[in-house]
Amino acid sequence: MLRDIDLQSIQEVRDYLEQAKEAQKILGKMTQSEIDKIVENMSNAGREAAEKLAVMAVEETRFGNVPDKVTKNLFAANDVYNSIKDIKTVGIINRDEENRVWEVAQPVGIVAGIVPSTNPTSTAIFKSLIAVKARNAIIFSPHPSAAKATVEAAKIMQEAAERAGAPKGLISCIMQPTLAATNELMKHKLTDVILATGGPGMVKAAYSSGKPAYGVGPGNVPVYIHESADVAKAIELIIESKTFDYGTICASEQALLVDESIKEKVVAELKQQGAYFLNEDEKRKVESVIMVNGSLNAKIVGKAPQVIGEMAGIEVPADAKLLVAEETRVGKEYPFSIEKLSPTLAFYTVKDLEEASALAQELLVFGGLGHTVGIHAQDEKVIEAYTIDKPAGRIIVNAGTTFGAIGATVNVMPSLTLGCGAIGNNITSDNVTVKHLFNIKRVAFGVREMPKKDENAQKQPALTK
Numbered sequence: 001m002l003r004d005i006d007l008q009s010i011q012e013v014r015d016y017l018e019q020a021k022e023a024q025k026i027l028g029k030m031t032q033s034e035i036d037k038i039v040e041n042m043s044n045a046g047r048e049a050a051e052k053l054a055v056m057a058v059e060e061t062r063f064g065n066v067p068d069k070v071t072k073n074l075f076a077a078n079d080v081y082n083s084i085k086d087i088k089t090v091g092i093i094n095r096d097e098e099n100r101v102w103e104v105a106q107p108v109g110i111v112a113g114i115v116p117s118t119n120p121t122s123t124a125i126f127k128s129l130i131a132v133k134a135r136n137a138i139i140f141s142p143h144p145s146a147a148k149a150t151v152e153a154a155k156i157m158q159e160a161a162e163r164a165g166a167p168k169g170l171i172s173c174i175m176q177p178t179l180a181a182t183n184e185l186m187k188h189k190l191t192d193v194i195l196a197t198g199g200p201g202m203v204k205a206a207y208s209s210g211k212p213a214y215g216v217g218p219g220n221v222p223v224y225i226h227e228s229a230d231v232a233k234a235i236e237l238i239i240e241s242k243t244f245d246y247g248t249i250c251a252s253e254q255a256l257l258v259d260e261s262i263k264e265k266v267v268a269e270l271k272q273q274g275a276y277f278l279n280e281d282e283k284r285k286v287e288s289v290i291m292v293n294g295s296l297n298a299k300i301v302g303k304a305p306q307v308i309g310e311m312a313g314i315e316v317p318a319d320a321k322l323l324v325a326e327e328t329r330v331g332k333e334y335p336f337s338i339e340k341l342s343p344t345l346a347f348y349t350v351k352d353l354e355e356a357s358a359l360a361q362e363l364l365v366f367g368g369l370g371h372t373v374g375i376h377a378q379d380e381k382v383i384e385a386y387t388i389d390k391p392a393g394r395i396i397v398n399a400g401t402t403f404g405a406i407g408a409t410v411n412v413m414p415s416l417t418l419g420c421g422a423i424g425n426n427i428t429s430d431n432v433t434v435k436h437l438f439n440i441k442r443v444a445f446g447v448r449e450m451p452k453k454d455e456n457a458q459k460q461p462a463l464t465k
């Protein structure tokens with residue numbers, strides 16, 4: 001039985017879709033330089049609004065912190081923009097004269113953008129840029145707990161696009177996010193593709209909608225510290241990455257797998273750089289707040305370690321950046337082994353590369369198939385042996401996994417939607433970007449004749465009895 005609010009929100013979606021259809025028709029006829037000007041203006045506006053949107057997102061969701069949310073918004077407005085600005089998305093984008101094939105860009109049309117509560121405004125900036133660069137309209141479905149901030153980010157993107165010549169109604173965002181409205185958006189005949197970033201329930205709903213969908217899987221990122229690593233540097237990178245926005249990025253480190261031979265050094269370095277090691281009693285108390293009803297407790301997501309400590313009834317020093325607990329097992333009964341989206345980290349001790357490899361595999365199968373793994377090591381043979389068979393779309397070497405996986409500190413495509421491949425139930429293991437939002441038509445010239453029947457016959461292998 002639909003409530004009044006459901007009916008209103010469904011109507012809101014239908015109105016946006018009609019506007020988006022008209023807007024996309026106009027955008028679809030624009031030249032490359034017109035499109036590029038619009039996208040550049042959007043990027044500038046995202047940069048200017050980075051601070052304001054960060055404040056709004058933190059106030060509304062209570063996830064993360066303002067300085068890091070500013071960085072995340074700037075990453076979307078700058079790094080994502082720089083990575084796509086020179087990509088051709090209009091007309092013939094490639095002429096392969098040797099093989100006589102031309103490639104022609106074809107926008108997908110209307111994109112439904114599902115936005116998570118953990119990275120709301122940065123995701124809205126990022127998705128707006130890649131959608132419009134590919135000459136699409138986009139309609140956002142915000143997470144209910146981040147709706148105001150997401151609506152504002154979408155509005156800023158639309159206004160900036162319009163100032164540079166884009167039509168009205170190109171970018172919009174549902175103001176009353178109900179499940180009914182989100183379902184309407186995902187299933188409506190005018191929607192062409194879904195870009196779903198969020199919790200598993202929402203991603204599954206996107207896949208079940210009958211529309212093509214780019215989704216993401218959950219992460220549960222294991223990071224191996226091999227004995228050949230530069231330990232001080234590795235810990236510096238890990239702490240910077242794991243504590244960023246209080247751990248809300250799904251590619252952040254969840255478990256350290258440390259060689260026995262360097263355990264003492266790693267523990268000392270972690271403590272020296274701001275990690276607080278929990279004793280057995282404190283660990284049990286923190287475990288009791290990590291999970292509720294068998295899944296991650298949203299109340300600890302993106303919170304400072306001191307706040308998590310208070311919830312658990314333990315005292316955490318004011319200068320602690322991270323809570324670390326020693327763990328030996330993997331599974332729902334061991335909360336430190338799950339994806340925690342907070343500054344909490346499991347610490348496993350391993351004998352060697354082989355044991356680290358098996359444990360990383362177990363953690364990925366348990367909760368992060370296809371997502372991300374990390375390794376800190378100087379020995380390239382070890383890096384090769386460790387990484388080659390890992391079921392992860394991104395294998396980040398000697399860098400924090402948060403910044404590595406999103407393409408801020410390593411050379412993978414800058415993105416806030418990280419595909420997990422078939423093994424993670426996704427269509428792609430790529431970092432989703434502009435190329436996923438246009439199709440390519442191929443104009444192919446005849447260059448050779450079909451072999452004649454008797455030539456074919458000569459090519460058949462002789463039958464042997």
Ligand SMILES: CC(=O)SCCNC(=O)CCNC(=O)[C@H](O)C(C)(C)COP(=O)(O)OP(=O)(O)OC[C@H]1O[C@@H](n2cnc3c(N)ncnc32)[C@H](O)[C@@H]1OP(=O)(O)O
Nearest residue numbers: 116118141142143144177178179182198199249250298416
């Ligand atoms: C690169 C990156 O980092 S991408 C990051 C993407 N990853 C994530 O967001 C992590 C996965 N997310 C989660 O696990 C959760 O969203 C948490 C823990 C962060 C927050 O959890 P909560 O807010 O308590 O719950 P949840 O996100 O499931 O949603 C709450 C409700 O909003 C609904 N909802 C979520 N998105 C939408 C939407 N777009 N429209 C309408 N309703 C929505 C859910 O269906 C759910 O409804 P229900 O309570 O009736 O079941």
